[in-house]
Amino acid sequence: xxxxxxxxxxxxxxxxxxxxxxxxxxxxxxxxxxxxxxxxxxxxxxxxxxxxxxxxxxxxxxxxxxxxxxxxxxxxxxxxxxxxxxxxxxxxxxxxxxxxxxxxxxxxxxxxxxxxxxxxxxxxxxxxxxxxxxxxxxxxxxxxxxxxxxxxxxxxxxxxxxxxxxxxxxxxxxxxxxxxxxxxxxxxx
Numbered sequence: 001x002x003x004x005x006x007x008x009x010x011x012x013x014x015x016x017x018x019x020x021x022x023x024x025x026x027x028x029x030x031x032x033x034x035x036x037x038x039x040x041x042x043x044x045x046x047x048x049x050x051x052x053x054x055x056x057x058x059x060x061x062x063x064x065x066x067x068x069x070x071x072x073x074x075x076x077x078x079x080x081x082x083x084x085x086x087x088x089x090x091x092x093x094x095x096x097x098x099x100x101x102x103x104x105x106x107x108x109x110x111x112x113x114x115x116x117x118x119x120x121x122x123x124x125x126x127x128x129x130x131x132x133x134x135x136x137x138x139x140x141x142x143x144x145x146x147x148x149x150x151x152x153x154x155x156x157x158x159x160x161x162x163x164x165x166x167x168x169x170x171x172x173x174x175x176x177x178x179x180x181x182x183x184x185x186x187x188x189x
Contacts, residue, residue, distance in 0.1 A: 051079045052086055055173040064094035064102060065118075071106050072115040078122075082175030085123040087147075087157060087164065089184040097184055119143035120159055120185045127177040130155060130169035144187055157181065160188030 053075055056062040065088055069075050078084065094102050105114040122143045133151035140147045148158040155166035164183035171178040 050173060051175045052082075052084060052173040052178060053078045055171060055178060056088060059171075061090050061092075062088055064091045065089055068094075068102075068106065068114055068118060071108075072111055072118055074115060074118055080175060082173075083125065083127045084176035085126060085128040086176060086178050087121045087166070087181045087185065088178050089121070089164070089181050090167075093164070093182055093184050116144050116187055117184065120145060120147070120187050121181075129177060130166065130179065147185070155179070157185060159185040161186035 050058065053066065053069070057066060066075075069078055078086070104110060105117065120142050123140055124143055128140070130151075133149055133155050135151055137148070137150045137152060140149050145160070150156045150158070155169065157164045157166070162183055162185050164181040164185055166179045167182050168180035171180065
């Protein structure tokens, strides 16, 4: 419940500024691997019948992300009303972290650190589509700090401790939108 309140509060504060920043250049082109988007969205999910968690589970390539969300106690918030924009790292992105990182983060005593990593992947209060980002360089406020978003050549996200590329965009969910990324974003420190 505490996280849900945080999600709603952060979204209400961040959404208007982010929406205003993203409102121009909606007609600009952007590169997205459409075949991957279709594959992970699946036929049953193209009309956004499932929430973010169920959509990610159906895709089959986000088991580490979902296990991490469960360990951090964030599944309920990701299944909530939203709207949310989630930058979802694939299982391969988690596997590319240094050896032992995922296992360490999943330990109960590291729940807060894990939640901090996952919250860096979530924008609350709005569904940000790739067309909103195309041709722009902006700063987006997540639940755990700012991301630099460069939409001038695809979409590249930069956090204090890492950089990720959106490899599939605009996967619709009933409570938001998912953008698949190739790297786990890490907060500073």
